[in-house]
Amino acid sequence: MKRTKSVVLAGLFVSALGLAQDTDIHHHNATFSVGAAIPVGNTTNYLSTAPLINFGYGYRFNRFLQADAGVQMAFGAAHNQNAEITDVGAIQGGDHEFMIPLGGRVYIPQPFKRLEFSAGGGTAYLHYSETVSSSNVGYSVGCYSCTSRGGWGGYGLANVSYFLDSGRMFHVGTTVQFIAASTNGAAVGNVPALKTTDHWTNVSFEFGLSF
Numbered sequence: 627m628k629r630t631k632s633v634v635l636a637g638l639f640v641s642a643l644g645l646a647q648d649t650d651i652h653h654h655n656a657t658f659s660v661g662a663a664i665p666v667g668n669t670t671n672y673l674s675t676a677p678l679i680n681f682g683y684g685y686r687f688n689r690f691l692q693a694d695a696g697v698q699m700a701f702g703a704a705h706n707q708n709a710e711i712t713d714v715g716a717i718q719g720g721d722h723e724f725m726i727p728l729g730g731r732v733y734i735p736q737p738f739k740r741l742e743f744s745a746g747g748g749t750a751y752l753h754y755s756e757t758v759s760s761s762n763v764g765y766s767v768g769c770y771s772c773t774s775r776g777g778w779g780g781y782g783l784a785n786v787s788y789f790l791d792s793g794r795m796f797h798v799g800t801t802v803q804f805i806a807a808s809t810n811g812a813a814v815g816n817v818p819a820l821k822t823t824d825h826w827t828n829v830s831f832e833f834g835l836s837f
Contacts, residue, residue, distance in 0.1 A: 652794065652836035655684040655692070659801065661830030663700035663723065669824045672816040676703035676723065680830055690733050694746065698725040698828070704815025710758050711771040717758045719772065721815045724753040725805060725826070727781050740789040742797070747782035752807045752824060754814040773814050779807020779824075787834065795836050803828040 659680040665673040682696035700723040710719035729748015736743060755774035758767060787799030805826040813819040 651686055651689060653686050655682075655686060655834060655836045657682040657684075657696075657799075657832045657834040659830040659832030661801075661828060663698075663703060663725075664827045664829065665703065666825045666827050669822075669826070672818060672822070673703045673723075673824065674705060676700040678828055678830060680828075680832070682832075684731070690735075691730065692733070692744070692746075693730045694727065694748070696727050698727070699723065700725070704754060704756075704817050706756050706815030708756065708771070708815075710756060710769050712758055712767045712769050714767055717767070717769075719769075720757045720759060722755055722757055724751075724755070725828075726751040726753070727783075727803070727805070729781065731783070731785070739792075740794075742787045742789070742799075743785070744787075745782075745784045747780065750779050750781040750805050750807055752777055752779065752805070752809050754809060754817060756814055773812035775809050775811025775814055775817065777807050777809035777821075779805060781805040787832075797834045797836070799832045799834065801828075801830050801832060803830070 661678045662675055663678040664675045678698060678700045680696055680698040684692045684694045686692040702720060703723045704721040706719045706721040708719045709716040727750045729746055731744045731746025734743040753776040756772040758769045781803055783801055783803040785799055785801045787797045790796045808821060808823045810821040
């Protein structure tokens with residue numbers, strides 16, 4: 627009986643210690659990053675490297691696990707040169723490539739307080755669309771000939787971050803992300819009107835806030 631009580635007390639102590647350690651972390655992590663979306667493999671036949679921005683949010687459950695969601699947008703990777711039909715006539719078109727990752731990550735234990743390493747992955751949705759710029763006419767216009775396509779796949783990432791303060795609220799970091807997904811639909815710029823399997827390697831530099 628005494629042995630059972632000792633085991634129970636030891637378990638409670640370890641659990642309490644774990645909870646105490648988890649109170650030292652911030653559960654909400656918001657990031658903004660800029661970088662490059664880089665198509666790889668056969669994807670380079672119809673897509674090219676483009677500027678990338680990313681808004682991300684993560685909810686950290688404990689020292690080791692976090693759930694992630696984000697919205698990423700590349701500009702002009704499909705090189706749409708079509709004259710799009712709009713409310714005000716034909717306007718030179720463009721294109722945006724949206725990437726929406728939904729997944730999680732694992733934080734890798736290490737002895738440095740201000741450094742953090744993580745790796746993760748999950749599912750990802752890709753959506754490519756032709757666009758027209760409101761700067762061409764000075765106000766927003768409807769586009770009647772703009773096309774779009776999309777599809778699902780998966781992603782993986784690795785991140786290293788450095789905290790700028792001892793309270794671990796502000797950080798800068800670098801993320802390398804790989805996305806593979808199939809898209810289908812109408813042609814968007816140079817992307818053909820058939821099912822394609824697209825591969826991206828995205829490299830971004832981020833600023834983050836944890837609270």
